[in-house]
Amino acid sequence: MIVWLNGAFGAGKTTAAYELLDLLPGSTLYDPEVIGAELRWILPKEHLAQVADFQDLRSWRRLVADTAAALLSEVPGPLITPMTLLRREYRDEMFGAFAARRIPVQHLLLHAEEAVLRERIDTRAAADGGTTRAWCLSHLGPYQEALPWIEAEAHTIDTTHLGPRHTAERLAEAIGAGEGAVDIVQTPEPTAETVAAGILLFDDRDRVLLVDPTYKPGWEFPGGVVERGEAPSAAGVREVFEELGLRLAGELALLVADWEPPQPPGFGGMRLLFDGGRLAPGEAAALLLPSAELRGWRFVTEDEAAELLPPVRLERLRCALRARRAGQPLYLEGGVPTGAADPGKLLR
CATH class of the missing domain: 3.40.50.300 (P-loop containing nucleotide triphosphate hydrolases)
Structure with a gap:
């Protein structure tokens, strides 16, 4: 201890x-x-x-x-x-x-x-x-x-x-007396590349929902690591329920697949962002937070997200928002679009 x-x-x-x-x-x-x-x-x-x-x-x-x-x-x-x-x-x-x-x-x-x-x-x-x-x-x-x-x-x-x-x-x-005990999620550090699925949720002003984890710096998208044998979209749905008490129904549209290169001590892996759709005001008001994992949530504009997200997550979000508007998913490598006929067109 x-x-x-x-x-x-x-x-x-x-x-x-x-x-x-x-x-x-x-x-x-x-x-x-x-x-x-x-x-x-x-x-x-x-x-x-x-x-x-x-x-x-x-x-x-x-x-x-x-x-x-x-x-x-x-x-x-x-x-x-x-x-x-x-x-x-x-x-x-x-x-x-x-x-x-x-x-x-x-x-x-x-x-x-x-x-x-x-x-x-x-x-x-x-x-x-x-x-x-x-x-x-x-x-x-x-x-x-x-x-x-x-x-x-x-x-x-x-x-x-x-x-x-x-x-x-x-x-x-x-x-x-156990005073000051830190109630924090115990997430084992990865030992190899991982696949993680995040869900973008929006309000009626098209602001995106971000959460504030207790166990790592910076804000994040709802979601988490995909478990063995689990479909990425199902992992995102599971994490949203575990983190926010929100049950998502229907199919999720893929917005971004971003290969994150290994950068010691991190192992990198595939990062996926799905469109979770727009939340009704009543749904947003009913969101729950597990204190051991998240301390807060908020809806933010893209400019406001720039003040909260680390650079790599911010670039991923920007690409996802533009892919959502274009109606076409983007494949990224290290946060940079690639493999599209005109990736610049999607990002405008």
Whole structure:
């Protein structure tokens, strides 16, 4: 198990983590910042110059999960992980990777009033010569912006008037009570190419329905991986029912077949998008969400989708919408139409 201690710089995560080691038998301190430091040595300077923080490195986020799995094969756990985590998409990616490896997570937030945080940051700066002061202070704004989603998920402990030992005792009580347990879908990572089927559903304004998964970054289309022996369209119908509680009737028209090339660590495979038709207002109002898999849904225009979808899914959507208007499906390779007499005509 991982005990993820979130919070702003100055909240007392690291000092409480060391105290917590005495209160949780078998526990081990796991600081992902060490992985970031190693990547700074390994990666080219030109590459590092493109990111503001090592958390922006996809390799860091993947190594955090891989290293945790390796450590838990050596020690009983839990792994006490004091690490500020403010970007929700990074939370989804890493916690989803933990779930795929069957590693449960308890997410706990150590919170303190801003005046106290600033005082603690100044005290730390006086001890280390001020090298970290500006960095820590620059994250107080993003912390306040991230606080609503963190508090909605994590169990909060106010450390404003607590020292490290009392904070650790509160943490131990919360962990023992199962507080902050992350309810997330356990989707095993693929070990080979996969076929996935997505369903595009529309409202009466021809906006498309997107869903927000808890286990990976970015928004997505309803749907999922096709199981062995299952027809892709049937897989899409099954996933829509499992995800949204919506039963689709009738045949589905294929809009896009996109071969996604392997890109390590991903294996790629075939991605299919079907036209699920237009939902009546009553159907949309009755949509359900399984909290372990999806946290939200919304109908969006193509322009609005550009703000939510990762680039590869956005290009797939754009092709699907144009194929829908043209009444002719498109075959893509890596998101690029091919095999049509005039693919450019379909995309206009």
